[in-house]
Amino acid sequence: MIEGGFPVPSTILVAGEPGTGKTTLSVQSLFDVARNGEVGIYLAAISEPPWVVQSFLSNFDFYDVDLVDTHKVVFSDLGSSLVYEPENLMERLQQVVETYQPSRLVIDPITPIREILERKGINDREFMHNLFAYLKTLSCTTIITAEQNYGTIPSSLESYMVDGIIVMSYPEEEGVRRKYLEVLKFRGTDHVTGRQLLDITREGLSVHAGLR
Ligand SMILES: Nc1ncnc2c1ncn2[C@@H]1O[C@H](COP(=O)(O)OP(=O)(O)O)[C@@H](O)[C@H]1O
Ligand SMILES: [Mg+2]
Numbered sequence: 001m002i003e004g005g006f007p008v009p010s011t012i013l014v015a016g017e018p019g020t021g022k023t024t025l026s027v028q029s030l031f032d033v034a035r036n037g038e039v040g041i042y043l044a045a046i047s048e049p050p051w052v053v054q055s056f057l058s059n060f061d062f063y064d065v066d067l068v069d070t071h072k073v074v075f076s077d078l079g080s081s082l083v084y085e086p087e088n089l090m091e092r093l094q095q096v097v098e099t100y101q102p103s104r105l106v107i108d109p110i111t112p113i114r115e116i117l118e119r120k121g122i123n124d125r126e127f128m129h130n131l132f133a134y135l136k137t138l139s140c141t142t143i144i145t146a147e148q149n150y151g152t153i154p155s156s157l158e159s160y161m162v163d164g165i166i167v168m169s170y171p172e173e174e175g176v177r178r179k180y181l182e183v184l185k186f187r188g189t190d191h192v193t194g195r196q197l198l199d200i201t202r203e204g205l206s207v208h209a210g211l212r
């Protein structure tokens with residue numbers, strides 16, 4: 001759908017409502033990277049601690065304990081620095097990145113991070129600008145998930161800052177809920193347009209591009 005994969009460096013927003021598959025897509029993509037011998041980091045925000053994410057994802061076939069044990073896929077946490085020292089959040093993030101040198105980084109999800117910073121009186125827009133400036137200096141693809149839908153994307157700061165936007169949705173049509181994935185924007189790429197049917201099975205996500 002995107003001419004062969006994510007550019008490096010690039011930032012990708014994976015937007016969708018709860019349960020649309022954002023975490024599954026992100027983590028499956030980290031295991032893909034790790035199977036190529038590279039390092040992928042999963043940074044959990046406050047909503048779900050990393051061990052919770054790991055325990056439900058370990059049911060998927062793509063989840064490989066060996067890759068976790070050998071630190072090819074690293075599950076880490078921004079939650080405690082968010083709560084206790086939000087002003088040091090950037091530093092904490094940089095520390096994790098510099099320790100593991102990932103070629104793919106997932107921040108899941110960004111929405112509560114911004115809300116907490118705002119509540120603690122820290123300028124969350126400035127944080128976002130610093131974050132994106134930092135990410136541009138890395139040879140890394142960063143996937144940022146956000147609890148958003150088609151209605152909220154046009155007014156969201158991150159949607160302007162990223163290189164690509166993937167929207168995941170599950171509209172109800174004729175009494176049936178189907179999952180979809182759409183590449184809404186992808187800088188410099190002749191990407192497939194329109195919502196594509198998405199399947200989530202034990203094997204992970206698969207997109208049926210072109211099927212209706
Ligand atoms: N083994 C499985 N087989 C099929 N579907 C699954 C399986 N595990 C999870 N799912 C689906 O994946 C969804 C969870 O996706 P998740 O990545 O947690 O979404 P999000 O991060 O957007 O909230 C569930 O709502 C469920 O429909
Ligand atoms: Mg999730």
